[in-house]
Amino acid sequence: MTQKTVLIIDDEPDIRELLEITISRMGLHTESVGCVSDAIALLQQNTIQLCLTDIKLPDGSGLDVVHHIQQHCSETAVAVLTAYGSTELAVEALKAGAFDFINKPVSIDQLRNLIKTALQLESSSATAIDSSRNTRLLGETDVISRLRQQITKLARSQAPVYISGESGSGKEVVARMIHANGPRRNAPFVPVNCGAIPDELVESEFFGHVKGSFTGAYGDKEGLFEAANGGTLFLDEVADLPLNMQVKLLRAIQEKAVRRIGSNEEISVDVRILSATHRDLSREVASEHFRSDLFYRINVIEVAVPSLRQRVSDIPLLANFMLEKIASEWGIPAPRLSEDALNALSSYPFPGNVRELENIIERAATLCDDETITAKDLSLPASNSSVNPDKHTDHLSAAIGDVEGYLASIEQNIINAALKAQQGNKTESAKLLGLTFRQFRYKLKKYNLD
Numbered sequence: 001m002t003q004k005t006v007l008i009i010d011d012e013p014d015i016r017e018l019l020e021i022t023i024s025r026m027g028l029h030t031e032s033v034g035c036v037s038d039a040i041a042l043l044q045q046n047t048i049q050l051c052l053t054d055i056k057l058p059d060g061s062g063l064d065v066v067h068h069i070q071q072h073c074s075e076t077a078v079a080v081l082t083a084y085g086s087t088e089l090a091v092e093a094l095k096a097g098a099f100d101f102i103n104k105p106v107s108i109d110q111l112r113n114l115i116k117t118a119l120q121l122e123s124s125s126a127t128a129i130d131s132s133r134n135t136r137l138l139g140e141t142d143v144i145s146r147l148r149q150q151i152t153k154l155a156r157s158q159a160p161v162y163i164s165g166e167s168g169s170g171k172e173v174v175a176r177m178i179h180a181n182g183p184r185r186n187a188p189f190v191p192v193n194c195g196a197i198p199d200e201l202v203e204s205e206f207f208g209h210v211k212g213s214f215t216g217a218y219g220d221k222e223g224l225f226e227a228a229n230g231g232t233l234f235l236d237e238v239a240d241l242p243l244n245m246q247v248k249l250l251r252a253i254q255e256k257a258v259r260r261i262g263s264n265e266e267i268s269v270d271v272r273i274l275s276a277t278h279r280d281l282s283r284e285v286a287s288e289h290f291r292s293d294l295f296y297r298i299n300v301i302e303v304a305v306p307s308l309r310q311r312v313s314d315i316p317l318l319a320n321f322m323l324e325k326i327a328s329e330w331g332i333p334a335p336r337l338s339e340d341a342l343n344a345l346s347s348y349p350f351p352g353n354v355r356e357l358e359n360i361i362e363r364a365a366t367l368c369d370d371e372t373i374t375a376k377d378l379s380l381p382a383s384n385s386s387v388n389p390d391k392h393t394d395h396l397s398a399a400i401g402d403v404e405g406y407l408a409s410i411e412q413n414i415i416n417a418a419l420k421a422q423q424g425n426k427t428e429s430a431k432l433l434g435l436t437f438r439q440f441r442y443k444l445k446k447y448n449l450d
Contacts, residue, residue, distance in 0.1 A: 004029065005031060009039045011054065019052065026116075036057050037060075039051070048073070049118075050077045063080075079100045080093040081101070081104055087297065099158055100158035114158075118183070137151075138314070138321055139317060141313055151303075155181035160300045161302075162281065164304050165305030167428070170305055179274070182272075189228075192224055195240030195430070205224055207261060213260075220260075233274070237276070253298070254297070315345050315346055320334075320337065330365075335371045335372065337373050341374050352432050418433050
């Protein structure tokens with residue numbers, strides 16, 4: 001097997017020597033230079049698997065090297081060495097296409113982890129997983145094709161990715177595909193719903209604790225960061241994190257280390273961060289509900305998952321794929337969608353997106369007769385597109401004397417409808433209504449619906 005080559009670019013001879021010794025001990029060949037021009041000359045003449053470059057160089061910037069690699073030898077992974085705390089430069093490098101970054105002074109363990117992960121890129125590209133076979137990424141529209149291309153590209157990077165999109169559109173599916181197509185695919189993928197963890201347990205869940213550190217800590221426990229070590233940590237509904245936890249999360253991401261509650265020992269962790277929320281995170285920052293420094297740290301690259309309304313022409317393909325899947329799992333002939341059923345599906349707005357379509361198709365497959373699903377079998381909620389002007393008067397009449405009670409009854413009906421639409425799943429019902437899990441739980445208790 002041909003020995004792989006790592007190119008080191010740094011104007012400090014001592015650092016070059018340290019990196020050469022460390023990398024050579026990993027069984028790799030090294031080349032080292034002290035400036036941008038020499039680096040580009042070597043890249044043009046040799047096949048380099050990984051490039052480690054300092055940001056500040058005598059004749060330019062490490063970003064010049066990143067740009068050159070992206071344009072002329074994109075198969076070469078490039079990571080940048082940054083002065084301690086230079087988060088802005090690191091983020092800029094990631095946006096330019098760098099695989100990852102590492103702070104000076106260089107941690108030997110972090111360096112080895114970075115190199116091992118980067119050199120797995122070649123093997124991961126040969127065994128890429130076809131994301132088009134996943135229900136929520138199935139489709140032929142331009143928006144879904146572009147999304148699949150983005151997933152393939154992002155899988156080669158270690159940059160933090162923020163996945164935006166409505167509830168039920170497939171944000172976790174996108175995160176899983178980024179992980180599955182990248183060099184960390186054989187390591188853990190750890191998803192966490194940030195809104196479903198009680199405030200008092202958030203820190204323990206993320207960082208773990210040692211025995212006796214608080215009442216109820218009957219043994220040592222590893223946190224989510226440790227559980228995801230070497231792999232990917234997916235922060236779903238990241239906007240629901242309490243502000244005090246956001247500070248600690250930012251530090252853990254920047255330092256690549258965590259400390260269990262009750263312990264003085266820091267544990268190094270090698271984790272890629274993917275995050276998502278159905279809310280507008282920039283608006284949350286503007287309203288000071290989410291820290292701007294954490295926002296810029298996790299939102300290095302944003303991926304927007306299209307709603308089902310943005311790809312209506314994919315609905316027949318999705319629906320028939322789901323029916324084939326149901327038929328295979330249930331051991332029955334696949335039901336057929338009538339023309340009026342397809343028309344009804346294409347004109348329905350799908351506030352719950354693909355997840356809602358899955359629920360509707362499964363219910364219809366159970367209720368239909370003669371293996372044909374009609375519009376009636378779909379039981380689609382009535383559209384609110386046409387509003388009767390007289391209804392304003394009806395609302396006023398009903399609210400006279402007790403507007404609070406009337407509004408409460410409307411809210412209860414909406415909550416019940418959401419629970420019914422999501423088959424009793426409280427987390428998904430909260431997402432459907434744009435509420436945090438805590439807000440939804442409060443309303444359930446308020447109206448004795450829990």
